[in-house]
Every structure is written in structure tokens, then in C-alpha cells.
Amino acid sequence: MPLKKKIKIGFLGMGTVAQGVWKHLDKNRREMSSRFGIDYELSRVGVRDLSKKRDVKIPPSKMTGDLYEVVNDPSIDIVCELMGGTGLAFEMTIAALKRGKIVVSANKAVICERGAEIFETARKFGGAYFFEASVAGGIPVIKILREGLVANRFPLIYGILNGTCNYILTRMERENASFETILSDARRLGYVEADESLDIDGFDAAHKISILTYLAHGAWVRTKDMLISGIRGIQLEDMLFARDFDCKIKLIASVRKNEKTNAIFASVYPALLPLTDVVANVNEVYNAVSLTGDVVGHTVYIGRGAGQDATASAVIADIADAIRYKQGAPMRPPASELGSDVRLAHLDEISARFYLRLEVKDAAGVLAKIAAILARQNISIALLRQYKHETPGRAWLVLTTHETTESDIKNACAELKKSSVVKGSAFVLRIFSSVK
Numbered sequence: 507m508p509l510k511k512k513i514k515i516g517f518l519g520m521g522t523v524a525q526g527v528w529k530h531l532d533k534n535r536r537e538m539s540s541r542f543g544i545d546y547e548l549s550r551v552g553v554r555d556l557s558k559k560r561d562v563k564i565p566p567s568k569m570t571g572d573l574y575e576v577v578n579d580p581s582i583d584i585v586c587e588l589m590g591g592t593g594l595a596f597e598m599t600i601a602a603l604k605r606g607k608i609v610v611s612a613n614k615a616v617i618c619e620r621g622a623e624i625f626e627t628a629r630k631f632g633g634a635y636f637f638e639a640s641v642a643g644g645i646p647v648i649k650i651l652r653e654g655l656v657a658n659r660f661p662l663i664y665g666i667l668n669g670t671c672n673y674i675l676t677r678m679e680r681e682n683a684s685f686e687t688i689l690s691d692a693r694r695l696g697y698v699e700a701d702e703s704l705d706i707d708g709f710d711a712a713h714k715i716s717i718l719t720y721l722a723h724g725a726w727v728r729t730k731d732m733l734i735s736g737i738r739g740i741q742l743e744d745m746l747f748a749r750d751f752d753c754k755i756k757l758i759a760s761v762r763k764n765e766k767t768n769a770i771f772a773s774v775y776p777a778l779l780p781l782t783d784v785v786a787n788v789n790e791v792y793n794a795v796s797l798t799g800d801v802v803g804h805t806v807y808i809g810r811g812a813g814q815d816a817t818a819s820a821v822i823a824d825i826a827d828a829i830r831y832k833q834g835a836p837m838r839p840p841a842s843e844l845g846s847d848v849r850l851a852h853l854d855e856i857s858a859r860f861y862l863r864l865e866v867k868d869a870a871g872v873l874a875k876i877a878a879i880l881a882r883q884n885i886s887i888a889l890l891r892q893y894k895h896e897t898p899g900r901a902w903l904v905l906t907t908h909e910t911t912e913s914d915i916k917n918a919c920a921e922l923k924k925s926s927v928v929k930g931s932a933f934v935l936r937i938f939s940s941v942k
């Protein structure tokens with residue numbers, strides 16, 4: 507294939523991530539073109555608001571408010587979809603792939619929801635789709651999973667996959683700063699999604715674990731089939747109490763596969779993680795991905811999971827791969843086609859240890875009543891502690907359970923809510939174990 511003199515790159519979006527990508531490509535052009543084996547040029551940039559001030563200099567003649575001018579431009583080789591969302595971003599991705607272009611994306615939401623159609627369109631029209639930046643920011647986890655660990659099956663993948671939530675939890679614990687103050691700092695630092703509830707309510711991490719599930723097991727798990735909860739409701743008290751149980755609270759995304767039953771279970775929830783787990787000690791915007799392979803054993807990868815430069819690093823790695831593909835290197839299939847063998851686990855197949863925080867009357871007989879409610883649901887208490895409450899006559903009762911099912915804990919919580927000795931609802935967290 508005769509080589510062009512320059513690779514032409516188009517951008518859909520010129521926000522936090524895209525500006526980081528172009529900033530580094532422009533600043534390090536000599537080194538980058540030497541590593542890529544070819545020079546490159548920015549051809550066209552599609553945005554929503556042409557009047558917006560940007561931190562990188564782009565000639566106004568290259569900017570457009572019409573995204574089709576990017577995807578329809580026959581001279582453009584690589585389209586970087588860095589706009590986000592699942593509507594227009596999907597439409598533009600499909601349009602570019604149908605023209606045989608290579609698309610590089612950081613958009614985990616669209617991959618989780620429409621990945622199957624995107625990969626199929628890329629295959630059918632001879633284009634390609636690269637998405638390293640969609641999971642765990644600067645950690646090249648997709649390459650690790652597909653290439654470095656290709657020999658393995660993955661009974662357990664878990665980790666911290668949302669930088670914003672880890673940043674919030676870390677600062678809440680360190681400084682007892684308010685949730686709103688920390689969230690606005692995270693926004694300023696470019697960590698937060700345009701729709702911030704995607705971060706806070708666990709959906710962003712769910713999109714990412716869905717992608718890892720597909721790569722590891724060849725099956726798509728939709729968010730509706732996952733157990734998902736975010737970090738709202740976690741109090742500083744929970745963090746302090748967790749410490750007393752030698753744990754830290756982290757938003758953990760995970761997927762387990764039972765090799766005997768072929769059942770997979772993907773979830774995202776804030777969990778108590780033993781301090782002995784390396785993931786528990788990963789703080790601020792850092793992500794951690796623990797991949798357990800049947801051949802390699804346990805491996806853990808740590809790096810910045812959000813923000814302009816970390817994400818730009820992953821997008822530029824994809825651009826390098828896109829150029830190699832353009833020059834004739836074969837494309838790996840996104841995942842093995844064995845996914846049809848796996849099934850989703852039923853909720854009654856899932857068990858965990860739990861943490862319960864209860865606001866109770868500080869009076870004789872209260873503990874016995876609570877123990878009786880738990881016993882009726884077959885729940886066995888592992889540890890129990892009582893803490894001072896700011897309201898006189900009340901106490902915090904914090905307990906952890908032995909292994910129990912999701913449905914037993916749900917029934918127990920319903921009973922506790924009705925009990926005259928408990929005020930309000932029990933606050934429940936799971937205790938994550940990587941060894942069961």
C-alpha cells in the first residue's frame with residue numbers, strides 16, 4: 507500500500523480530552539511522527555459552539571458546527587470521537603465507519619450500549635474502531651487484556667474504574683470536605699462527565715466493566731442486568747467505622763465468572779475493601795484494575811483514571827495503532843466469539859458479606875431485637891460495634907455479617923425499617939472479597 511505523506515485527523519468534539527490530545531500531538535510532533543513513522547495533520551474539528559474559547563490554537567477555518575463535514579471529508583483517515591453521549595456520537599461513529607474510516611473513541615457509554623453495532627459496522631465496511639481511553643483513563647488495560655494476557659481466562663476482574671468517585675471518597679475521608687465542594691473541584695479538573703450522575707450513581711463505572719466483560723468473556727452485559735449503586739449516601743462516619751473494621755470504602759466495579767456454571771455477574775457498588783488489598787490503597791483520581799487470569803495469576807494495574815493528560819495518552823496510543831492498521835497491520839477481533847456460552851447469574855446465586863449502619867435507641871434489649879430480626883433471615887453477625895451518636899438517647903450500631911444472600915439482606919432491611927428500635931433505614935454496604 508503506497509504511503510501517504512501525512513495522516514489526516516478529524517475531531518468530533520474539542521473539549522477536555524480532545525484538547526489534551528491535540529496539545530500533545532502538536533507540541534511533540536517531531537517525536538510523535540518519528541514514533542508513528544509518518545507525519546500527521548489536523549484536518550477538521552466539529553464542535554457545538556464555535557464561539558467558545560479553547561486552550562489549544564486551532565485555525566478557525568478548520569472548525570465547523572456541522573459534524574458531517576468531519577465524517578464525510580474523504581481526505582480524513584482517522585476520526586477521533588471525543589464528544590460523548592450515545593445519540594449523535596453513535597450516528598457520527600457509524601457514518602464515519604461506513605465510509606471505511608478509522609474511529610478512535612473514549613466514549614464508554616456508547617460502546618456499552620451500542621458496541622455490537624459499532625464493531626459490526628467497522629468489520630463490514632473495512633474500517634476499524636479503537637477505544638483504549640474508554641476504560642481506566644491512562645492505564646492501557648484494554649491492550650493488557652487483549653494482548654499481554656491473551657493466554658488467560660478471567661474468573662475475576664475488579665477495581666476502581668471511576669476517577670471522580672475515587673477523588674471524592676479520598677477527599678471526604680482526608681479532609682471531611684463537603685461533597686459539593688469536592689465535586690466542583692473534580693469538575694474544574696476535567697474528571698467529571700457532562701452528565702455528572704453517570705459518575706456519582708455508578709453508571710460510568712458500569713459502562714467500563716461492561717466493556718471489560720465483553721473483552722474478557724465475549725458477552726455484552728447491559729446496565730439493566732447489573733447491580734449498580736453509586737456513592738451518594740456514604741457519610742464520613744461510614745469511612746471512620748470502616749477503618750475500625752480494617753477496611754476502606756471504594757466504588758468497586760467487578761465481573762466474576764463461575765467456570766463451572768458459566769454464569770457471569772457484573773456489578774458496581776461502594777464496598778468495604780480490606781486494607782490488605784492493594785486496590786484499597788489507591789486514592790484520588792487514580793484507578794486500579796485487578797485482573798486475575800487462570801494462567802498468569804493475580805495482576806494489578808494502577809494509574810490516573812480521568813483527566814485531560816492521562817486520557818490523551820490513551821487516545822494517542824490508539825492513534826498510533828490506527829496508523830499501523832492504516833499501513834497494513836492486521837486488526838485483532840475485539841473479543842473471542844465464545845460469549846454465547848455464558849449466561850447472566852441470577853441474584854439468588856450471589857452472596858456477599860455486608861456492612862450495616864443502624865441508628866438505634868440506646869436502651870436495654872435493642873441489640874436482642876436486632877439480632878432476632880437478622881436471625882429470622884438466617885443472617886449471622888460477624889462483628890458488631892456501638893458508637894456514640896450526636897443525639898442523646900441514640901447510638902450508631904454498626905455490624906458486619908457472614909456470607910449471606912442479597913435477598914436475605916433485603917428482607918432483613920425491610921424488617922429493620924419497621925422495627926420500633928431502629929430510626930429510618932439501615933445503611934447497607936457490601937464487603938468486597940477477591941478470594942471467594
Ligand code: NAP
Pocket residue numbers: 518519520521522523524552553554555556558573587588589590591594612613614615639640643696697698699700811812813814817
Ligand atoms: P467535554 O469537555 O464535555 O467535551 C465534549 C466536546 O464535544 C465539546 O467540544 C463539545 O463542543 C462537543 N460536543 C458535545 N456535544 C456536541 C454536539 N451535540 N454537537 C457538536 N459537538 C458536541 O467532554 P470530555 O471530558 O472531553 O469527554 C469526551 C469523551 O471522553 C466522553 O465520551 C467522555 O466520557 C470520555 N472520557 C472523558 C474523560 C475525562 O477525564 N474527561 C476520560 C475518559 C473518557 P463544545 O466545546 O462546542 O461545547
Ligand code: HSE
Pocket residue numbers: 640642643667668669670671697698699705710811812813
Ligand atoms: N468521568 C470519568 C471518571 C472520566 O471520573 O472516571 C474517565 O472515564
